[in-house]
Amino acid sequence: MNASDSLATLPKADLHVHQEATRYLDLVLAEREGREPYDWSAWRDRLAAELPPGKERLQRIGSVQPVSLEHDNDDELFTARFAALMRDHAAAGACYVEIRCGGEVATRDGFMSMFREAEQQVQADYPRLHAEVLAIVIGAGQDPERADAFADDCIRASDEGLAGIDFLYAPYDIEADWTPMYRLAERFADAGLGITAHAGELSTANIAAAARMPGLTRIGHGIHAATDPELLQLLVDQGVTLECALTCNDYFGVLPDLEEHPLLRLVEAGVAVTLATDNPVQLSTTIEQEYSVAAGLGMSDAQLADFTRNAIRAAFTSDERKSAMLGELAAARGKRSAFTAVDRAYDARP
Numbered sequence: 001m002n003a004s005d006s007l008a009t010l011p012k013a014d015l016h017v018h019q020e021a022t023r024y025l026d027l028v029l030a031e032r033e034g035r036e037p038y039d040w041s042a043w044r045d046r047l048a049a050e051l052p053p054g055k056e057r058l059q060r061i062g063s064v065q066p067v068s069l070e071h072d073n074d075d076e077l078f079t080a081r082f083a084a085l086m087r088d089h090a091a092a093g094a095c096y097v098e099i100r101c102g103g104e105v106a107t108r109d110g111f112m113s114m115f116r117e118a119e120q121q122v123q124a125d126y127p128r129l130h131a132e133v134l135a136i137v138i139g140a141g142q143d144p145e146r147a148d149a150f151a152d153d154c155i156r157a158s159d160e161g162l163a164g165i166d167f168l169y170a171p172y173d174i175e176a177d178w179t180p181m182y183r184l185a186e187r188f189a190d191a192g193l194g195i196t197a198h199a200g201e202l203s204t205a206n207i208a209a210a211a212r213m214p215g216l217t218r219i220g221h222g223i224h225a226a227t228d229p230e231l232l233q234l235l236v237d238q239g240v241t242l243e244c245a246l247t248c249n250d251y252f253g254v255l256p257d258l259e260e261h262p263l264l265r266l267v268e269a270g271v272a273v274t275l276a277t278d279n280p281v282q283l284s285t286t287i288e289q290e291y292s293v294a295a296g297l298g299m300s301d302a303q304l305a306d307f308t309r310n311a312i313r314a315a316f317t318s319d320e321r322k323s324a325m326l327g328e329l330a331a332a333r334g335k336r337s338a339f340t341a342v343d344r345a346y347d348a349r350p
């Protein structure tokens with residue numbers, strides 16, 4: 001079995017994908033209307049020509065809406081766009097995807113039943129695919145009243161199946177004030193919601209504050225921790241899992257070079273790492289491609305399997321779903337004929 005065969009059969013998991021609302025609406029509508037979808041490759045080329053890599057380019061991440069968001073008011077289209085995202089992941093070998101939604105999407109009336117309907121549609125073709133939803137809380141420090149009201153809605157939605165919360169805030173590349181977010185996080189943790197936060201994508205700022213947040217178990221990106229031994233130790237001590245998005249980091253230029261991506265350093269430091277697509281339509285990537293890029297950075301088959309194992313362990317989903325997915329992962333690993341001594345030793349770790 002060669003490397004690409006074993007990658008194809010490995011169950012994959014993506015803990016960090018944004019809903020890409022109008023981008024998926026565009027894909028669904030393009031197929032129905034028999035037209036080409038928006039050309040993201042040309043958009044990326046334009047942006048790369050206009051803006052230097054790093055913060056400026058990253059700030060343009062949501063700047064294009066290829067179709068009107070009004071299409072989202074149609075429940076059937078709304079369901080179809082979530083199904084399209086899940087289907088893309090399932091077709092790329094995912095057993096699990098967590099979709100994070102901004103705005104009022106995750107607290108919309110009837111949302112979870114439409115989300116589960118989308119999941120069931122995809123499971124008809126890909127039975128092992130499971131999906132959950134996170135709500136993004138933005139600007140808790142800027143508008144505390146609004147953030148409180150949104151938190152109330154999220155806590156209510158947790159009864160219907162909302163799985164977790166993702167914090168986005170400003171400033172992002174220098175230290176933010178985490179006091180208002182900690183206050184909300186305590187409420188979310190009490191309600192049983194999983195908690196993650198974007199941090200450490202552009203610099204080491206906010207990684208320590210995020211790692212110490214009540215109830216937080218994961219960080220989106222966090223890659224710049226690799227430059228600071230104390231931060232690495234903090235992530236290990238706090239048991240924080242990092243959601244690493246290699247193509248996203250490369251395109252937005254948050255590191256000098258993909259070849260210098262600290263993925264291996266994070267893994268070797270003992271940090272639990274997972275792979276993620278972040279914005280797969282805009283970046284033309286898939287979760288399979290992310291695993292393939294990681295393999296290109298020198299990760300072994302056993303380490304690639306660990307990304308899935310770490311993701312399942314850190315997933316904001318039921319123990320029942322986790323057990324089923326860990327069982328599938330073990331079965332897929334067991335079926336491999338070329339299971340090397342290095343792999344065996346790696347898998348035998350506690």
Ligand SMILES: [Zn+2]
Nearest residue numbers: 018198220278
């Ligand atoms: Zn993100």
